[in-house]
Amino acid sequence: MALDCGQVTVLGAGSWGTALACHLAGDERTVKLWARRTELIEEINTCRENKRYLPGIFLPASIQVTVDLEQALAGAEVVVFSVPSHTFRAVLRKALPFIPAGALIVNTAKGIEENSMQRLSEVFISEAGPARAKNYAVLSGPSHAEEVALKMPTAVVVASASQHTAVLAQDLFMRENLRVYTNPDIIGVELGGALKNVIALGTGIVDGLSGSDNAKAALMTRGLTEITRLGMAMHANPLTFAGLAGLGDLIVTCTSRHSRNRRAGIAIGRGKTLQQALDEVNMVVEGVRTTRAAHKLSATWGVEMPITEQMYQVLFHNLPPRAAVNNLMTRGKTREVEELALAKIKW
Numbered sequence: 001m002a003l004d005c006g007q008v009t010v011l012g013a014g015s016w017g018t019a020l021a022c023h024l025a026g027d028e029r030t031v032k033l034w035a036r037r038t039e040l041i042e043e044i045n046t047c048r049e050n051k052r053y054l055p056g057i058f059l060p061a062s063i064q065v066t067v068d069l070e071q072a073l074a075g076a077e078v079v080v081f082s083v084p085s086h087t088f089r090a091v092l093r094k095a096l097p098f099i100p101a102g103a104l105i106v107n108t109a110k111g112i113e114e115n116s117m118q119r120l121s122e123v124f125i126s127e128a129g130p131a132r133a134k135n136y137a138v139l140s141g142p143s144h145a146e147e148v149a150l151k152m153p154t155a156v157v158v159a160s161a162s163q164h165t166a167v168l169a170q171d172l173f174m175r176e177n178l179r180v181y182t183n184p185d186i187i188g189v190e191l192g193g194a195l196k197n198v199i200a201l202g203t204g205i206v207d208g209l210s211g212s213d214n215a216k217a218a219l220m221t222r223g224l225t226e227i228t229r230l231g232m233a234m235h236a237n238p239l240t241f242a243g244l245a246g247l248g249d250l251i252v253t254c255t256s257r258h259s260r261n262r263r264a265g266i267a268i269g270r271g272k273t274l275q276q277a278l279d280e281v282n283m284v285v286e287g288v289r290t291t292r293a294a295h296k297l298s299a300t301w302g303v304e305m306p307i308t309e310q311m312y313q314v315l316f317h318n319l320p321p322r323a324a325v326n327n328l329m330t331r332g333k334t335r336e337v338e339e340l341a342l343a344k345i346k347w
C-alpha cells in the first residue's frame, strides 16, 4: 500500500533517480526530478526518456524535470536523494535551505565519504543537525535501476534511527513489484551497501582474468566476512550483513551484467588501466572511492581486510591483478569464523 502523500522530489536524474521517479509517479502525486544538466530537461520534455541513464523507459507526464533546486523542493513532503555518494554533501548543502521542515528524507546513495570516512547518515547529521536525523532514512539492497524500471520483482530494505520514519519510507516505496523491509541498523545497512562495491570490482576482475566461478564464490564469501568484521567493530548488527543490504546486494552487484562496479572490474581484469575502465563504463563506479575509504576504515578500526587491501593495491598502486590473487591465496593459514567466541561456538 503506497503512502498517501503529496509531492515527492527526487534529487539526481541518473539511472536510479530516474527509475525511482518512475516508480513513485502515478499515484496521483507530482514527482519532481531535479537534474544537473539542462539538456536532459529538453530531452525528457520532448521524448519522455532519459536516453543516457535509463534508455527505453517511458517517463510519465506526472514527472516534472527541473534544474532549479529551489523550485524542485518547494512543497516537497518527501525528498529522495539519488546523487552519487561523493556528491551527497555538496548537493545536500545546496538543498537544505529549500527542504521543507518535517519532510521525509530518503537517501539511496551507496558510499562512504572518502576524506571524512563518514557514512552518509553521518554526513547528513553533520550538515543538517541531529534534530533532523529522525526524518532521515536510507534505502538499500539488491536493486538495479534497469530492472526496477521494468517492474521486475525486487526486495530492498529501509533503515532509520526512527522506526516511524522507516515505516513511512516502507509505505512510500512498497508496491507489488518492490517489497520493502525495515531494519533499525542504519550502520550495517549503510556499510553493506557501500562495501559490496569493493568486492564487486574484485569479482569483475576475476571475470576479466579467468572467469573462475570458484574464485568468485571465494571472493564473495570472504568479502562478506571482512565486511561483517568491520561492521561489528563499527557497532553494526552482524545479522544485517546476511540480509538484503549485505549478502543480497553483494550477490546482485558481483553477478549482474548491469553492475557498473563489476563491469569496471572486468575491464581491469582484461588489462585496462583504472582510468580506461572508468571511461569505458562512463557512469558512477562508487567502489573505487569506497576502496580508499574502506582501506582507511580498516586501519582506523584495526580490522583485518585482506581483500580490500589487495583491491587498494591493484587500483591505486598498479599491483597486477594476478599478483593480488596470488597474495590472497598464499596468506598465512587461518580459521574460517574468526569471531568464534562471539558466536559462542567453542572447540
Ligand SMILES: NC(=O)c1ccc[n+]([C@@H]2O[C@H](COP(=O)([O-])OP(=O)(O)OC[C@H]3O[C@@H](n4cnc5c(N)ncnc54)[C@H](O)[C@@H]3O)[C@@H](O)[C@H]2O)c1
Pocket (backbone or CB within 6 Å): 012, 013, 014, 015, 016, 017, 036, 037, 053, 082, 083, 084, 085, 087, 090, 091, 108, 109, 110, 111, 143, 144, 145, 146, 282, 283, 284, 286
Ligand atoms: N543505478 C542503480 O541501479 C542503483 C541502485 C541502487 C542505488 N544506486 C545508488 O544511487 C546513486 C546514484 O547512482 P546512479 O546509478 O543513478 O548514477 P548514474 O551514474 O546513473 O548517474 C549519476 C547522476 O548524478 C549526476 N551527478 C553527477 N555529479 C553530480 C553532482 N556533483 N551534483 C549533482 N548531480 C550529479 C549525473 O549527472 C547523473 O545524472 C549511487 O550512490 C548508487 O550507488 C544506484
Ligand SMILES: O=P(O)(O)OC[C@H](O)CO
Pocket (backbone or CB within 6 Å): 110, 141, 142, 143, 144, 197, 200, 249, 252, 253, 258, 259, 260, 261, 262, 284, 285, 286
Ligand atoms: O551498478 P553498481 O555496481 O553500482 O550497483 C548498483 C546497485 O548498488 C545495486 O543494488
